Amino acid sequence: MPTAARDIPERNGAADNLNRTVSNSFEYPNSLSQSPNATFHSPSQHFQAPQRASTKQLKPFHTEDVKVLLLENVNTTGQKILRAQGYQLEALTSSLPEDELIEKIKDVQVIGIRSKTQLSANVLKHAKNLIVIGCFCIGTNQVDLKYAAENGICVFNSPFSNSRSVAELMIGEIIALARQFPERSMELHRGVWNKVSTGCWEVRGKTLGIVGYGHVGSQLSVLAESMGMEVLYYDVVNLMGMGTSKQVPTLDDLLKQSDFVTLHVPEIEETRDMISAPQFEAMRKGAYLLNASRGSVVDLPALIAAMKSGKIAGAALDVYPNEPGSNGPGFNNDLNNFTEELRGLKNLILTPHIGGSTEEAQAAIGVEVAQALVNYVNFGTTLQAVNMPEVNLRSLTMAEENHVRVIYIHKNVPGVLRRVNEILGDHNVDKQMTDSRGEVAYLMADISNVNVSEIKDLWRSLEDLGSRIRTRVLY
Template identity: 35%
Template sequence: MIKILVNDGMKIEAIEKLKKMGLEVIDKHYVGEELEEKIKEVDVIIVRSATKVRKNLIDEALKTKKLKLVVRGGVGLDNIDVEYAEKNNIKVLNTPNASSVSVAELTIAHMFALSRFVYLSNLTMREGKWEKKKYQGIELAGKTLGLIGFGRIAKEVAKRAQVLGMKVIYNDKLGELKEYKTCKYCNLQEVLKQADFVSLHIPFCSKEGATIGKEELKIMKKEAYIINCARGGVIDEKALLDALNEGEIAGAGLDVFENEPNPNEDLVNHPKVSVTPHIGGTTKEAQERIGEEIVKIVEKEFLGGVQNGNAKAV
């Protein structure tokens, strides 16, 4: 019997569907040595962001050569050593479509929270303060949104921003995408220079380090805001703190951090920062879609047989 480890949780409806397919499902979170032992027993491991499938864990799996498939429920594969897994005939897949709308909506939510001081006035009112005159905000209509990275999530953000009356410019490593004529392609410096709101939608690469550091923040308008609902590390947090304290930018909306689940307290408590605890994909609808996509992946790979060799992540 095919054995599946759901290590970071999944909707119960999806788990039941897998069981009805005749598969054994272990719905439990393992860490450290326990995970290293359990990985030797399973054919599939399903993870979210919490579990890191690195070389050391893959090496443990290779001792029995039972593991055939790693599924990341969500967008991105930066918590998995994809190349090393594929090299050893372990296929790696994810669910890139499931949470795009959810993350896009949270991005817009942070923009509203910052532009109208929702995050701060909510707190001060609970402290018994009525600071109406202090919180003069700005409208999103007529402002320029700069997107760094123009993949699935960024495109969803762009659609919503345009409905709100925003102008959208973007930069992407693939260059200009000519089918998106309502959004203007610019180089990175122009995006930073022109945008009233800069939103990041790129993976983190440890070899390259932060995409946005001290120099990039200096290029931005003093009245501009930066949003990161992508990955911790794409913004240099020390440089961001300095920029906020020195008035180089107006504020930041952050859903992801360099050190999770123990983020930099100076950022979390900063009066110019709107924060959420990595909840971009945490909506009822997204979780349902993730579960449905994972069931389809497992069904396709195992009812048809997992093909070893030449496996490609998507």
């Protein structure tokens, strides 16, 4: 029976601690991982991943040594996968203020967050043991990706698991706005019967303009066409449209031709106030705007003015420039100084960032991100990482004894590969892959015929290289 794998910890200056770490790693002969080795996007209620009998399951630490902190009520599907590894897991239902987060993050190897937690450079510099971040959501703008990469911290997200949920919300809101559901519902809640048809429309035959034709935009395109809508889309990349949808060359072209405009773009400098007064002026009179991307994409004071003037007939907002950190009172002018004006507008749907908040989406996100975290912690795999090169090697098998997997994250400078291979050259390099992304490079190698007594020297030699960002040795 093979021994449980253990990550050689970073040097702390005490040679006896390092010796003890290496020798102790062979005292747990039955600690094989039961980690899944496939990614699932539609998890069943009783999730159990398949195992390949010949695969040797590596782990970087004793299972009880991996500390995981999950914030913002990460779905239980993800928690189950991480707990199944034997990791020490603490799960909290909300985000934390920066000072509390800094204290919590100091000794964890893994952190999982959603959209509220801000992992800035100031926070991450205190996370000396952190090796990986899981964003259980689409966006990653809440993480300083550059700082994380430069310090050997890999970041994963879930780019498409909630796409269907967001697309369905958009369809529901398009119909609701076209039929003035918000006003009719509020009137009846006040006891007012107001049966009218003026300004109410079918969506069949209307034109939907989709800004950002990614996972959400393309699914929305299919749903809209199935209801008889004509679909146009604008994206900075040339993409093949689904069905009969057509790509237009500019944002203005889309705005001028669309009855409904939906936004599905990331929060970057180029998208800040992407829809402002000039864009509202370009839109058709009586058009509708729906934003399910990020709050900074729409100039909300300009939207308020456009709705008050009658230029825009209705809107739906699921995201805002500043959002409350937890449920409860707080959506007011203290958060954004125009909030009270928004709340007073007619035919405006306001939802609390719930685009991906369905049981199905959150379960799928939990599986997708948790599995990525397990694969990184246990095997060093960076497939679908957002801030690191994508590197993966074939799994080691049970027949491959005395093998070690070396992961060397380093500065992307000339001569590193030669120096690393000089160190690895005393052993047989069975497999090796390296790739770079900007100023950071990621090397993974499986070497054989490694004795226990040699692992410490191997790790030390790599640590002493001037190009080193982080060294991990899995066995």
